[in-house]
Amino acid sequence: MGEVRKLQKKLRQIENLEIKISLTSEERFKISRKAELRSRLAELQLQLSGPQQTLGIVGDGKKEKMKRQVEDAPEALPSQTPPASKILKGEEESRPRETPAPAARPRKTGGGAETGRRQERTEPAEVSAHSPDVSGGSPDSDNQRLVQQEEAEFSSLQSSWEKAKFRLRLLEGHNDIVTCVVAVDNLVVSGSRDTTVKVWHVPTATEHKNLGGHTGGVTCLSAPPPEYCRRLARSLSLSDKERFILSGSADCYVKIWALSIGQCVKSIYTFNVVTALCFVPEEDGYIITGSDGGKVQAWSWHTFENCQSINAHQEAVTSIQSQGPLVFSGSTEGGVSVWENRCSDQDPLRLLHHWSSEVTGCGGGPGGRVTLSPRGDRVLLAHGRAWLKNLHWRSGTMSRLTNHSSITGVTDCVHQTGGLLIGSCYDVANGESSLNIFSLPQCRYLASLTWPHATRVLCFATWTTGSGDHRWVTGGRDLIVWEQLPSSGKQRGDVTARRDSRLESCSLESEGDTEDDEETDEYEEKDSDEGRDSGCDVTEDGGSASWLRCVLQ
Structure with missing residues (x-):
């Protein structure tokens, strides 16, 4: 595990070096070793975690990764599912979905507010199967219907983005x-x-x-x-x-x-x-x-x-x-x-x-x-x-x-548009980039979008056409315009929509130290210390401001 962290630190330093305008011969040599370091890191991760756990993190190259994503892509879902272009209806539609949460809070048995909501999402079907039909409805049954409606709407959104x-x-x-x-x-x-x-x-x-x-x-x-x-x-x-x-x-x-x-x-x-x-x-x-x-x-x-x-x-x-x-x-x-x-x-x-x-x-x-x-x-x-x-x-x-x-x-940038939260995602270990889509206001994971030869996204802008379809632009090494295609059309898109099962169970969590948090924080603290030896010189110009100065100098 120690060698894995050391390789991860070196790759982070190389990523910071690559965005500098002028490079010394020593820095160029460090960058030239990126592929070698990534290959070694992939081997160690396979040895430590096994191929099933590292699927999607470790790959043998971009072509194999994209091929795997296409093969794993979900089949087309029923046509009655609304297209992704109809997802954004403004704040007016996203707000009503917030209302079930307060009424459902007494059901929590621990954790945070979002943990309570996750429990409620799995309970209604079981409870409704054994609950008597009370005329006029009860607060519990009304609450169950609201939760079920929320789940149905979310499932519709998720299905739409899988076909985007x-x-x-x-x-x-x-x-x-x-x-x-x-x-x-x-x-x-x-x-x-x-x-x-x-x-x-x-x-x-x-x-x-x-x-x-x-x-x-x-x-x-x-x-x-x-x-x-x-x-x-x-x-x-x-x-x-x-x-x-x-x-x-x-x-x-x-x-x-x-x-x-x-x-x-x-x-x-x-x-x-x-x-x-x-x-x-x-x-x-x-x-x-x-x-x-x-x-x-x-x-x-x-x-x-x-x-x-x-x-x-x-x-x-x-x-x-x-x-x-x-x-x-x-x-x-x-x-x-x-x-x-x-x-x-x-x-x-x-x-x-x-x-x-x-x-x-x-x-x-x-x-x-x-x-x-x-x-x-x-x-x-x-x-x-x-x-x-x-x-x-x-x-x-x-x-x-x-x-x-x-x-x-x-994560370099985050953007909110209508009922969506979009976060950029870049893996320094394998150079893969994607955009993660979450629903608002609950911040529930919908899908991940990736594309061939995707580079690191440093900036992002969005707008919608007169018909309600999405147009996006991403910037970094590449400047790319994204134009949404009709889900019912025969034209094939350039983007692979997939679902990362490891993000599906993630939701907004209250701040608190867990074992994973402590391990990550320890890693990042050591990484900052080792940055003193990197070509980007983390400590010379004000510590964490080095990223910005690397970009501007």
């Missing part, structure tokens, strides 16, 4: 890692470490515009809503239909681009490397930026002047998201801050809550990158581990959702 088909189209043009993506109408906008922002026309999968102007890697993008675009367009004597994109870069600039003319209409110098940004559509509008030094700044959309600068975090801000008047920021040390926008000309942000890494449990890892996805009273966090964290930001209560069945799994 997507066509993938590679967008070629960037010559370095794609760090950020956004979707605007029929356009995809991507930012890259190659310093460019590119605009892509989705229906034709062609490059529409190449926006050059940054002198450092592009780290973040944001798209203001149409009404705020119209205000700026009028002041610039442009069409009311003009759309704008914000880009942040390691060159310390935020640039505002007019998409139709492909030009930068405004540059804001921030005096700091910009590592994250978002747009807050409140009152006149605000641009919120985060820096590599942990600073959060607010800028007026009306005057483009700095309204506020706050030393909010100890290390680099890696993610900023807005939700109405609220702003959420996360940093490499694992801290999460929640701000309220008071819509004032000076100091518009007021801190509501700050939860440190001791609460979130997201700090100190080799990845050093926290990605946020807020909704309501909770924020889902991806932080380079095999699981996602769920923070109830008002109370500081934490829970955990397994996103990979091995400790060699890495």
Whole structure:
């Protein structure tokens, strides 16, 4: 087991090395040994666990893995099952499924709230078989019907995603890692470490515009809503239909681009490397930026002047998201801050809550990158581990959702859209990548999607067509547009939908140390210590911030 962990650490270090722009001869030699290390790790895992337990974790190559996935794919299910395109109906449909949980809580015999719900899901059929038919119904029978209805709806969703088909189209043009993506109408906008922002026309999968102007890697993008675009367009004597994109870069600039003319209409110098940004559509509008030094700044959309600068975090801000008047920021040390926008000309942000890494449990890892996805009273966090964290930001209560069945799994990004939670999944031990789909709000596992020669997904954006079908875009080494195909059509998709049985039993679990947790934490702590000897130099530039600096340098 000791050699297995040592190999896993080395592979993690190599993955961090590969995203650096310039490499020394020693680093190139380390990278050249990746295939050898993976092969040795596969042998050891087979010896320790046996082939049945390592199926899906260890493979003899991508072709064999994909062949196995196709052979294991489920048969087509009855036609009455609704297609995956009908899954997303907005928050209105996802909320009613939350109602059975409170009434069912008295049935719990231990564990957490979700454990109680899992017990209820298996009990109703047995109970209803022996319960008398009481006229008018009883609270217990009503509750049973609600639970059964919830189970039927979930089974329908799961069946739909097992049949989901997507066509993938590679967008070629960037010559370095794609760090950020956004979707605007029929356009995809991507930012890259190659310093460019590119605009892509989705229906034709062609490059529409190449926006050059940054002198450092592009780290973040944001798209203001149409009404705020119209205000700026009028002041610039442009069409009311003009759309704008914000880009942040390691060159310390935020640039505002007019998409139709492909030009930068405004540059804001921030005096700091910009590592994250978002747009807050409140009152006149605000641009919120985060820096590599942990600073959060607010800028007026009306005057483009700095309204506020706050030393909010100890290390680099890696993610900023807005939700109405609220702003959420996360940093490499694992801290999460929640701000309220008071819509004032000076100091518009007021801190509501700050939860440190001791609460979130997201700090100190080799990845050093926290990605946020807020909704309501909770924020889902991806932080380079095999699981996602769920923070109830008002109370500081934490829970955990397994996103990979091995400790060699890495979650780089998390995204919520309608009734779905999507987490990226990458295995450093074998280089396999997939997207895991969960239903909201219970975060129950639906399916995993993988594709030929899948590379690590570092950024993600989603939108739906007028007919309700999904369109996604993923970025990393490759920039790929996903277009959902009709489930009833004869056209074959490029994506393999499968179900990982090891994730089926996983659900949101309250934070608590188990034997597995302790083993994983011990492994990651040692991994961070050994990182001092790696080419990425984990300790030189602020510990866990090394991932970000490797990307930007």
